[in-house]
Structures are given as C-alpha cells and as structure tokens.
Amino acid sequence: MCYDLDDLQEEIARFHPIGCAIIKYHPFGKIKLLYEIVNFKVSKMITMNLAVKKIELINWLTKQDEAMINKIDNLRKSSIEKVYSSRMSDSLGSKLKRSESDIKAGRMHSQDEVESYFNSKFGQ
Structure with missing residues (x-):
C-alpha cells in the first residue's frame, strides 16, 4: 500500500479529525499520521480477515457430518x-x-x- 503524502487530506480527515492541524503545525505530522492511518487499516484488515475465516469455518462445519465434528471437538x-x-x-x-x-x-x-x-x- 503506497500513499502520496500530498494526497492524504481526505484519508486524514476520515481517520483523524484533528489531522489537518497536526500536519500544518508539527514537523513530523504527515509521517506520524500516515503511520497511524496505515496501522489502523492493517489492523482492521487483519480483524476482518479473521472474522471472515471464522464465518467460513462455521459455514463449512454446518455441512459436515457428525464424525468430522467429533474429531474437531476432540482436537x-x-x-x-x-x-x-x-x-x-x-x-x-x-x-x-x-x-x-x-x-x-x-x-x-x-x-x-x-x-x-x-x-x-x-x-x-
């Protein structure tokens, strides 16, 4: 994922309400805010991927027979x-x-x- 620092205004406004002030008045504001945005997006993607995997596993389990479910329960x-x-x-x-x-x-x-x-x- 690559961001152009000049095009971050919309992203900053969505994820950090005072982001514009940080960029204007802090010398490393853009870098710090970019890090926060990317970190937030990555953690959100990991959480979403885990939730999707759980739903897929539950869906798969509902289609399995009792022997397979017993094996998983024993595990x-x-x-x-x-x-x-x-x-x-x-x-x-x-x-x-x-x-x-x-x-x-x-x-x-x-x-x-x-x-x-x-x-x-x-x-x-």
Whole structure:
C-alpha cells in the first residue's frame, strides 16, 4: 500500500479529525499520521480477515457430518488439556490427583464437620 503524502487530506480527515492541524503545525505530522492511518487499516484488515475465516469455518462445519465434528471437538479438548497441563505445576497436579482419589474412596468431610473440628480444636 503506497500513499502520496500530498494526497492524504481526505484519508486524514476520515481517520483523524484533528489531522489537518497536526500536519500544518508539527514537523513530523504527515509521517506520524500516515503511520497511524496505515496501522489502523492493517489492523482492521487483519480483524476482518479473521472474522471472515471464522464465518467460513462455521459455514463449512454446518455441512459436515457428525464424525468430522467429533474429531474437531476432540482436537479442541486435547489442546485445552495441553494448555492446562503445561500451566499446572507438578505439586498442584499431585495434590489434585490425591484429592480426586480421596473423593472416590469416600474420605471427605462436610463443611459443618470441618468447622466443628476446628472449633473444638482451637476453642472458638
């Protein structure tokens, strides 16, 4: 994308209301404003392209059979599990496994039991 600095008046007026004043009174006004306009347009194009890709994928998914949708769902779940396991520390993971095994074995207490234990232990 190439801009002629002298022909930027309309672009500047659309994207930056005080752009004309910046160009007239700031020595690097044209360059700064040109950068802002190009940066805005590129970010807008990326956002629009991503939205279009998402819509195309959703449209494609509606035409697929259940087996394909299940494969995609499994891929999503496995990627979530990878992120989850990479962020969890080893000690936290071992504590989680121990607590799950305690729950399965029935080694758990209600909130009332825990409160009465601490009240009797610490005399509150």
